Amino acid sequence: MITKRIIPCLDVKNGRVVKGVNFEGLNDVSDPVSLAAYYSNAGADELVFYDITASAEGRQLFTDILKEVASKIFIPLTVGGGINTLDDFDRVLKCGADKVSVNSGAIRNPQLVEEAAKKYGDQCVVLSADIKRVDGRFTVFSKGGRENTGMEAIEWIKRCVGMGAGEVVVNSIDTDGVKQGFDLEMLSAVCDAVKVPVIASGGAGGIDHFTELFKADPCVSAGLAASIFHFGEVKIQDLKKELKKNDILVRL
């Protein structure tokens, strides 16, 4: 059977990985290529690169880096950030990305999901949704969680999956950064609503949170995190060994 995936996420700004990283044996902690290689060797099942650059120069630099990463790291790569058009899909896929994650771009123009799925296949289109409870209702936020769209999250996700999104990243704004565990209630609501892989994001503070995640909802396919991996609080190999001990299928 398919193993549960552990996915480190790298935010890249102007060609450097944002958020301080500190690893033994890794000299340049903000170099995306070294960090990607480090994670790949450490047992990451997939890597996510988010381009949080605003300028055109930064974007060019990002695609150059992506190419370099993709020529050295042979695990699936997902790229997100600034994906607004089919040309953006094309640009990152040509550099070796396997999947492309859309968020605000899909909110602005939902047709993007459908057009991209038709052109590149469902498996290539990842919907990333930033979700927060507003008056007890799961609500979609855009622009990195800054803007309330007023849209109900489960309906939005169902709509995008209906248009061809092959995978959904659920980022809970409520649990993000709190490090008290994933948002199991929100994840379970999404898993019940769609039949594509669901990736949990936001809230991981330690190994136990991943065990809890995969035990609580066997439908969640993957756990995504950034800072706990970057700061070395959780080592991927240790995490996977612990999951295996708990009878959760992982790739060791």
Add this chain to the structure above:
Amino acid sequence: MIAVIDYGVGNLFSLCSSLKYVGADTVVTGDPEVIKKADKIILPGVGAFQDARKKLSVNGLDELVIEKAKSGSPVLGICLGMQMLFEESHEYGVHKGLGLIKGKVVAMKGRIPEGLDIPHMGWNALKFHNSSPIFKYINEGDCVYFVHSYFADGCDQSLIASAEYGIRITAAVQSGNVYGCQFHPEKSGNVGLKILKAFCEEDGIQ
């Protein structure tokens, strides 16, 4: 020299990078003259069977692959490229394959248990059914990366590895000098690189 056949289907960036990584002398080409001279052939592919099959027939590349395979050169089909090695595919109608390996390609839908997602996407473990030179550097139970909605069936004679996804899914086949991987070795980390390295070291049948 290994010819990676470029017939306008899918992105060859990762495959070429991984072949370069294992030190293979590789050329990406759709030129029949270059392919004729190659020692080995890799037939990649993603997307829909019918479209890919049609594109492969342009300039007679399909006949050339068959000719090379029959002359003893090692041939490796990857993902849709592997599916094309079979006699036929039942993806949106019935379409003829290259017929190099006995069996047909069928949909997972209706054959795998309800509740399992399609495509079969992610890391899954290999179970060996027969020894093969392309597995000489890897072990049973190693995980490789799959993305597919159709799979090869009726190919017990050539089955060298399978993966379990509610049912037995054909993961890799070999018939003499013709090899196929349903999974993506170029996306399967070190295990995938070892499979490509082993294929690159194959001499073929003289």
